[in-house]
Structures are given as C-alpha cells and as structure tokens.
Amino acid sequence: MTSIDERRMTPKRERIVRQQQPGEWLAGPWTIRETQSPTDGRTVWEVLHHESKQVLATLPDWAGNLALWIAESHEDIPELLTEIDTLRARVAELETASQQWQGRWQERCNHIAAQGLRWKAEAAGRKEHAEKLKARVAELEMLLSDLSEPDVDGAGRTYAEYQPPTQQCGHDDYHDAHEWADKPHVWCPGHSYETDAEVTA
Numbered sequence: 617m618t619s620i621d622e623r624r625m626t627p628k629r630e631r632i633v634r635q636q637q638p639g640e641w642l643a644g645p646w647t648i649r650e651t652q653s654p655t656d657g658r659t660v661w662e663v664l665h666h667e668s669k670q671v672l673a674t675l676p677d678w679a680g681n682l683a684l685w686i687a688e689s690h691e692d693i694p695e696l697l698t699e700i701d702t703l704r705a706r707v708a709e710l711e712t713a714s715q716q717w718q719g720r721w722q723e724r725c726n727h728i729a730a731q732g733l734r735w736k737a738e739a740a741g742r743k744e745h746a747e748k749l750k751a752r753v754a755e756l757e758m759l760l761s762d763l764s765e766p767d768v769d770g771a772g773r774t775y776a777e778y779q780p781p782t783q784q785c786g787h788d789d790y791h792d793a794h795e796w797a798d799k800p801h802v803w804c805p806g807h808s809y810e811t812d813a814e815v816t817a
Contacts, residue, residue: 630700637694646672646687650680663687 625633645666653660659677663686664670675683 630697633693634697637697638690642668642670642672642690646690648680648683648687650677 642665647664647666649662649664651660651662652658653674661675661677661680661683662671663673663675663683665672673683673686
C-alpha cells in the first residue's frame with residue numbers, strides 16, 4: 617500500500633506528470649459518447665478528440681464515469697499545473713517581499729536601538745554635568761559662606777559679632793569715643809592738627 621508521503625506531489629512526481637501530458641498533440645477538448653460496439657453490438661463508451669472525431673479510447677458500458685474522467689483530465693491536469701506555477705510564482709513574490717520587509721524592519725529596529733543608546737549616553741552626560749554643577753554650586757555656596765561670615769579677629773567672630781574697641785582718645789573734651797583711640801600714631805578727628813596729641817597704644 618502506498619503511504620501518504622509517497623503520494624505527495626514531490627518535485628520528481630511533478631516532473632513526471634508534466635512529461636506525461638500530450639501537450640499540443642490532440643489539443644483541444646476531448647469528449648465522450650455512448651455507442652454500440654461494431655464487433656459484438658454491446659454498449660460501449662468512447663473517448664474522442666472533439667475536433668478530429670478520432671477515437672482515443674473505448675471502455676465498457678459500466679465505465680462511463682471513467683471515460684468522462686479521461687476526457688476531463690485532458691484539460692483539468694494542465695490547468696492544475698498552470699495553477700501550481702501561478703501559486704509558486706506568488707509564493708516567490710511574497711517571500712521576496714517578506715525578506716525586504718524583514719530587512720526594513722531590522723533596519724528600523726537597529727535605528728531605534730542606536731537612537732536609544734544615543735539618548736542613554738546623552739542622559740548620562742547630562743546627569744554627569746548636573747552632578748558637576750551641583751558640586752560647583754555647593755563649592756560656591758561654601759565660598760559665599762566664608763565671605764559672608766569671616767573670622768575677623770581670629771576668635772571665630774564675624775563682622776556682625778565683632779565690635780571694635782572704643783574709648784576716649786585721651787583728650788579732655790566732650791566728643792564721643794571712637795575706634796581709632798586704641799591705635800598708635802592716630803590723631804583724633806575731633807581736634808585740629810595743631811592741637812591733637814599723638815596717642816600711644
């Protein structure tokens with residue numbers, strides 16, 4: 617018994633079927649007719665070439681369906697082979713289109729992946745730049761803090777906390793004390809140059 621695989625239309629079987637076709641020989645439709653055998657008068661079925669009326673096959677009276685199958689197969693098999701060629705060409709066309717589509721899709725995926733890597737690198741660069749700016753801001757804030765709160769007298773006091781010593785300049789008059797009173801060789805601005813005496817520390 618022939619297996620299913622052996623009945624498949626393999627390329628080898630397809631070549632055999634194509635070679636078995638009559639081609640242009642007896643081209644055109646084949647027909648059948650029921651008639652009487654000229655030898656014994658029994659009913660028979662004949663397969664004829666429609667155009668030339670040539671008898672191609674004679675079958676017994678019970679084989680009418682077989683005669684019809686022979687006549688119809690003459691046109692059906694070439695049509696099926698033509699359909700196979702059409703489908704095969706369409707498959708090749710679709711495979712080519714699929715490969716082109718896959719190529720374009722792969723190219724698009726590669727482009728998206730490359731763009732993603734660029735965005736990732738740019739984000740990392742921006743993050744690094746932001747960290748540098750943040751560090752610089754902290755550095756400047758520290759410098760600003762040092763400028764705003766200097767240690768003016770070596771004791772850790774700022775300008776706001778530090779009050780320079782004031783006392784009378786030593787002249788016996790009525791003007792207020794001032795910060796120059798404790799510095800040597802400084803004259804009181806409340807007196808004229810001629811009357812001011814040099815103040816010693």
